[in-house]
Amino acid sequence: MSQTLLNIKNLYVNYETDEETVRALNGVNLKLNKGEMLGLVGETGAGKTTTALSILKLLPKDIGIITNGQIEFDGKDLTKLKEAELRNIRGERISMIFQDPMTSLNPVLTVGEQIAEVIELHKTLDKKQIESKVNEMLELVGIPAKRKKEFPHQFSGGMKQRVIIAMALSCDPELLIADEPTTALDVTIQAQVLNMMEELKHKLNTAMLLITHDLGVVAQICDKVAIMYAGEIIESGTAEDIFEAKEHHPYTVGLFGSIPNLIEKTNRLKPILGLMPDPTDLPQGCKFHPRCPQCMEICRKVHPDDRQTETHTIKCHLYK
Amino acid sequence: MYKYIIKRLMMLIPVILGISFIVFSIISLTPGDPARIILGNHASEEAVENLRQELGLNEPFIKRYISYVGSSIKGDFGSSYRTGKPVFEDIFGKFPLTLKLALFSMLLATALGIPIGIISAVKRYSIIDGASMIFALLMTSMPSFWIGLMLILIFSIKLDIFPVTGVENIKGYVLPTITLASFSMAIITRMTRSTMLEVIRQDYVRTARAKGASTKRIIFKHCIRNALIPVVTVIGINFGILLGGTVITETVFALPGLGTLLVSAIRMKDMPIVMGAVIFLAIAFSIINLLVDLIYAVIDPRVKAQYSR
Numbered sequence: 370m371s372q373t374l375l376n377i378k379n380l381y382v383n384y385e386t387d388e389e390t391v392r393a394l395n396g397v398n399l400k401l402n403k404g405e406m407l408g409l410v411g412e413t414g415a416g417k418t419t420t421a422l423s424i425l426k427l428l429p430k431d432i433g434i435i436t437n438g439q440i441e442f443d444g445k446d447l448t449k450l451k452e453a454e455l456r457n458i459r460g461e462r463i464s465m466i467f468q469d470p471m472t473s474l475n476p477v478l479t480v481g482e483q484i485a486e487v488i489e490l491h492k493t494l495d496k497k498q499i500e501s502k503v504n505e506m507l508e509l510v511g512i513p514a515k516r517k518k519e520f521p522h523q524f525s526g527g528m529k530q531r532v533i534i535a536m537a538l539s540c541d542p543e544l545l546i547a548d549e550p551t552t553a554l555d556v557t558i559q560a561q562v563l564n565m566m567e568e569l570k571h572k573l574n575t576a577m578l579l580i581t582h583d584l585g586v587v588a589q590i591c592d593k594v595a596i597m598y599a600g601e602i603i604e605s606g607t608a609e610d611i612f613e614a615k616e617h618h619p620y621t622v623g624l625f626g627s628i629p630n631l632i633e634k635t636n637r638l639k640p641i642l643g644l645m646p647d648p649t650d651l652p653q654g655c656k657f658h659p660r661c662p663q664c665m666e667i668c669r670k671v672h673p674d675d676r677q678t679e680t681h682t683i684k685c686h687l688y689k
Numbered sequence: 690m691y692k693y694i695i696k697r698l699m700m701l702i703p704v705i706l707g708i709s710f711i712v713f714s715i716i717s718l719t720p721g722d723p724a725r726i727i728l729g730n731h732a733s734e735e736a737v738e739n740l741r742q743e744l745g746l747n748e749p750f751i752k753r754y755i756s757y758v759g760s761s762i763k764g765d766f767g768s769s770y771r772t773g774k775p776v777f778e779d780i781f782g783k784f785p786l787t788l789k790l791a792l793f794s795m796l797l798a799t800a801l802g803i804p805i806g807i808i809s810a811v812k813r814y815s816i817i818d819g820a821s822m823i824f825a826l827l828m829t830s831m832p833s834f835w836i837g838l839m840l841i842l843i844f845s846i847k848l849d850i851f852p853v854t855g856v857e858n859i860k861g862y863v864l865p866t867i868t869l870a871s872f873s874m875a876i877i878t879r880m881t882r883s884t885m886l887e888v889i890r891q892d893y894v895r896t897a898r899a900k901g902a903s904t905k906r907i908i909f910k911h912c913i914r915n916a917l918i919p920v921v922t923v924i925g926i927n928f929g930i931l932l933g934g935t936v937i938t939e940t941v942f943a944l945p946g947l948g949t950l951l952v953s954a955i956r957m958k959d960m961p962i963v964m965g966a967v968i969f970l971a972i973a974f975s976i977i978n979l980l981v982d983l984i985y986a987v988i989d990p991r992v993k994a995q996y997s998r
Binding site for chain 1: 898901914
C-alpha cells in the first residue's frame with residue numbers, strides 16, 4: 370500500500386549572488402508515500418520553502434541553484450527534466466499552495482479565470498466543461514460559484530486562500546505542497562482550511578507536504594513529521610515518534626519547549642537561545658552546536674550521521 | 690463611471706479659469722506694447738494711441754480680464770491682432786498638423802517602446818537588453834533638434850529618400866515623426882522594462898508558473914496588463930507634451946504647427962491667439978489625462994471599483 374511518491378535524496382541548494390553564496394539546503398533527505406501527509410517543521414529560514422520550490426523547480430531564476438542531489442517523483446528525477454516536461458507536472462501532478470494569499474493571485478484576472486487556467490493547461494475540455502469544473506471547485510472550497518466573476522480584491526484573505534486551494538486541487542494532483550497555508554489567516558479560518566485540506570486528502574487520496582512552523586497543526590493532521598534546521602532534516606518520523614518517543618534531537622526538544630503549554634504549569638517559556646546560523650557562514654560539525662544545551666566536543670568537529678530506529682531518524686551525536 | 694467622467698469634466702472649469710488668469714497676467718504685466726509692435730517703430734504716437742483705444746488696452750488689467758472671460762463664455766475669443774482673423778480659425782488651421790505629428794509619433798513610440806521594453810525585461814542582462822538600454826539612453830540624451838538635423842542630413846540630403854521640409858505628402862511626416870518619437874520611445878522602453886521586471890518578481894507570477902503555464906503565456910496573460918499601468922501614464926503625459934511642445938521640431942522641419950503659432954504669437958504679444966491656444970491646449974491636456982484615467986479602469990479592476998464609488 371505504501372508506495373514511494375516523492376523521494377528527495379541528498380539535496381543541496383545554494384542561492385548565489387555576486388556578493389555571497391547562501392547555503393540554503395545542505396543534504397536534505399525526505400520520503401513521502403502516496404496518500405500520506407508529511408509535516409515539514411522548522412524556524413523561518415530553515416529551508417522549508419526552498420525545499421518546496423526546488424521540487425517544482427521554481428527557485429528564483431539564475432540565483433537558486435540545485436548543486437547536488439535528486440528529487441525523485443514517481444520514479445523520475447525532477448532535477449533532470451526539461452522545462453517543457455516540468456510544465457506538464459506542475460499544476461497537474463504536483464501543485465502548490467503558496468504562503469501569502471494576498472499576493473499570490475493576479476489582481477487583474479477574475480478568480481474564475483485563474484482557476485480555469487490550470488484546468489485549461491492540463492485537461493482537454495471544452496469551454497462549458499471547464500466552466501462547470503470551475504464551479505465545482507469553488508463549491509468544494511465553500512465559495513458560491515457565482516462569485517467566480519469577481520476579482521481577488523473583492524475577496525477576504527481566507528477566501529483568497531480557498532481560491533488558491535481550489536486552483537491547486539482542480540487537476541486532482543498526486544502531490545500537494547502547502548507552504549504555510551494557514552499562516553496568513555486568523556485562527557478560526559485556519560481551522561476551516563485545515564479541516565478542508567484533511568477532508569480533501571481522504572476524498573482524493575492526495576499526498577501532502579505541509580510546511581509550517583506550527584506544531585499544533587502538525588499534531589492535528591500529519592501522519593509523518595520532519596524537522597528542519599539550517600537546511601537539513603535533523604529529525605524525522607511518524608507523528609507518534611516525534612510527539613511521544615523518549616529520544617529527541619535537542620533542537621526538537623527546544624522547539625517543544627518554546628510552545629506555551631496549557632496543561633502543565635510553567636512560569637516561563639523555554640525558548641531556544643541564540644539565532645539560526647548565518648547560511649552564508651555555517652558552523653563546522655553539527656550546525657546546531659552553538660545553540661545546543663547538550664553540546665559535546667565531537668559536535669564542534671564532526672557532522673553527525675542519521676541514526677535510524679524503525680521509523681524514527683535522528684541526526685545527533687547523542688544517539689549512537 | 691459616468692458620474693466620474695462628468696465630475697472630471699466639471700473640474701475643467703476651475704482649471705481653465707486659473708490657467709487663463711495666469712497667462713493673461715503674464716502677458717499684460719510684462720513690458721511691451723502690442724499696439725506698437727503691430728504698427729511698427731515708424732508709426733506715429735497718435736496712431737498707436739488710437740489702436741490702443743481700439744483694442745481696449747487702456748482699460749485697467751482686471752477689467753480687461755473680466756471682459757475677456759465674459760466674451761469667451763459667449764464663444765467670442767477675439768481676433769488675432771496680427772491677421773485680424775478669429776482666434777480659433779487660426780488655431781484650427783494649425784492644429785491638425787500638430788495632432789497628426791503627435792499621434793504618429795506616439796504610435797511609433799508605443800509600438801516600438803513597449804515590445805522592446807518587454808523583451809529587455811524578459812531577457813534581462815542579454816545582448817538585446819544591453820543594446821536597447823544603450824539605445825534608450827542615447828535617445829533621451831540627444832536633443833531633438835540635433836536628431837532632426839542628423840536625420841535631414843542622412844535621409845534627405847545624402848540619401849534623398851525623404852523631403853527636407855514640408856508635409857505635402859505622407860513622406861514628409863516620416864522624419865519629423867521619428868524625431869518627435871525618439872524621446873518618448875526611450876522613456877516608454879525604460880518604463881516598460883522596469884515595471885515588467887517588477888511584475889515578473891511578483892508572487893502571482895510564481896503561482897502561474899506553479900500551474901504549469903509557459904513563459905510566453907505568463908508574460909502575455911499575467912504580466913503585461915499589470916506592467917502597463919505606469920506606462921500608460923507616461924504615454925499620456927508625453928502625448929500632451931507633444932501637442933504643445935513640438936516647436937523645435939516644427940522649426941527644424943519648417944512645419945506650420947500649433948507650437949510655432951503659439952511661440953510667434955507670444956513674441957508679437959498677440960494676446961487673443963496666446964490665450965486661445967493656451968486654453969485649447971489645457972483642455973486637450975485635461976481630456977488626455979481623463980482618457981488615461983479611464984484606460985486605467987479598463988486595465989485594472991481595482992481602479993474601476995474606485996471610480997464607481
